[in-house]
Amino acid sequence: MPNENAAVSKRLPDSDGNPQQSHFVATEAFASIFEVLQGKGYTVIGPTIDQHAIVYDQVRSLQDLPQGWTDRQGAGEYRLERRDDNALFGYVVGPHSWKHFLFPPAMTVATADKTASGWTFQTPEDDPPKYAFLGVRACELAAMRVQDRVFMAGPYVDPAYHQRRSGALIIAVNCSQAAPTCFCTSMGTGPQCTSGFDLALTELTDGFVIAAATRDGEEILSELKSRPATVEELRQAAAVTQRAAEQVERRLDTTNIRDVLFANLDHPRWDDVAQRCLSCANCTMVCPTCFCSSVQEVSDLSGQHVERQRQWDSCFNFDFSYMNGGVIRDTTRSRYRQWLTHKLASWIDQFGSSGCVGCGRCIAWCPVGIDLTEEVAAIREPTS
Ligand code: SF4
Numbered sequence: 001m002p003n004e005n006a007a008v009s010k011r012l013p014d015s016d017g018n019p020q021q022s023h024f025v026a027t028e029a030f031a032s033i034f035e036v037l038q039g040k041g042y043t044v045i046g047p048t049i050d051q052h053a054i055v056y057d058q059v060r061s062l063q064d065l066p067q068g069w070t071d072r073q074g075a076g077e078y079r080l081e082r083r084d085d086n087a088l089f090g091y092v093v094g095p096h097s098w099k100h101f102l103f104p105p106a107m108t109v110a111t112a113d114k115t116a117s118g119w120t121f122q123t124p125e126d127d128p129p130k131y132a133f134l135g136v137r138a139c140e141l142a143a144m145r146v147q148d149r150v151f152m153a154g155p156y157v158d159p160a161y162h163q164r165r166s167g168a169l170i171i172a173v174n175c176s177q178a179a180p181t182c183f184c185t186s187m188g189t190g191p192q193c194t195s196g197f198d199l200a201l202t203e204l205t206d207g208f209v210i211a212a213a214t215r216d217g218e219e220i221l222s223e224l225k226s227r228p229a230t231v232e233e234l235r236q237a238a239a240v241t242q243r244a245a246e247q248v249e250r251r252l253d254t255t256n257i258r259d260v261l262f263a264n265l266d267h268p269r270w271d272d273v274a275q276r277c278l279s280c281a282n283c284t285m286v287c288p289t290c291f292c293s294s295v296q297e298v299s300d301l302s303g304q305h306v307e308r309q310r311q312w313d314s315c316f317n318f319d320f321s322y323m324n325g326g327v328i329r330d331t332t333r334s335r336y337r338q339w340l341t342h343k344l345a346s347w348i349d350q351f352g353s354s355g356c357v358g359c360g361r362c363i364a365w366c367p368v369g370i371d372l373t374e375e376v377a378a379i380r381e382p383t384s
């Protein structure tokens with residue numbers, strides 16, 4: 001009869017399919033991960049509370065994490081609420097995504113200074129911190145893979161993204177709950193973290209089951225006070241993720257979605273959604289895969305110093321499609337249609353995958369509660 005509580009020799013597959021051992025780290029021992037990471041030169045970015053939302057920012061200790069808080073989400077709705085336990089990662093996702101750090105919302109990419117002998121041009125030195133991202137969800141790992149393809153897989157590699165991404169350590173956390181806005185199961189992206197991380201955590205009531213998938217991850221795990229996870233702890237960890245998967249109720253039917261959307265560019269639903277959409281661009285700002293930016297030259301008052309600034313932009317902004325004296329998409333209908341068909345259809349042609357990972361942010365943070373899963377379902381309906 002096997003001892004159920006004995007330390008197990010069973011190894012879980014890592015992100016490359018290699019076997020690895022899962023360990024248990026008690027919550028008090030987990031607190032030292034901040035010192036370990038800081039000692040290795042990492043700036044730790046993780047969940048924290050700001051302006052009544054869970055956002056990603058620099059975290060220096062366990063006290064900075066949203067212990068005992070959760071989020072309630074719906075279409076056009078996001079509220080923080082107290083939990084009846086002290087979970088550190090007992091929320092889903094907030095308005096921020098990791099793109100804030102890998103693809104900064106604003107940065108100066110070039111400068112020009114007027115001198116006696118003419119203009120001198122410079123590229124400012126980009127010296128980002130070495131990031132450790134703590135609390136990355138499965139859908140966010142998928143979103144990083146999407147942005148990796150956009151910024152690093154083509155002939156033109158974005159140097160700012162590449163530098164930040166290649167030095168980043170990823171500490172994933174399996175979801176313990178899903179919001180009504182989540183549909184990761186439809187997109188095949190969650191809630192279980194399966195690849196793309198250095199360490200993966202599952203939070204139990206008194207600590208974490210942790211698996212390392214890379215040498216960096218193993219090294220960090222070895223510096224935490226841990227022991228091999230027991231059969232019971234592994235069972236509990238599996239149940240945590242299973243519970244989150246069962247809570248995902250929202251569905252997006254992705255069957256032939258590219259062809260369905262392209263075949264319905266004149267569907268009356270585009271007029272219907274245009275009546276509700278404010279063209280505010282919130283959905284693109286919170287989306288972890290949206291990557292559009294624009295550059296502008298900004299001069300100081302003397303006209304001696306000019307900066308070329310790159311800023312996030314959005315296909316919902318009126319002048320985003322301005323060219324040669326005119327705006328190509330001058331109606332909300334055409335802009336919403338562009339966003340949805342790019343995200344779910346032409347993205348597949350461009351990058352070989354959907355541009356949506358099912359995180360639900362665009363549903364929660366749309367001020368009028370527009371839900372892309374509902375819009376797609378309506379477009380699938382035949383027109384009379
Ligand atoms: S869909 Fe919602 S969030 Fe997006 S632009 Fe329209 S109103 Fe704003």
Ligand code: SF4
Pocket residue numbers: 283286287288289290343355356357358359360361362363372
């Ligand atoms: S389109 Fe919406 S649900 Fe899909 S990844 Fe972007 S924010 Fe998340």
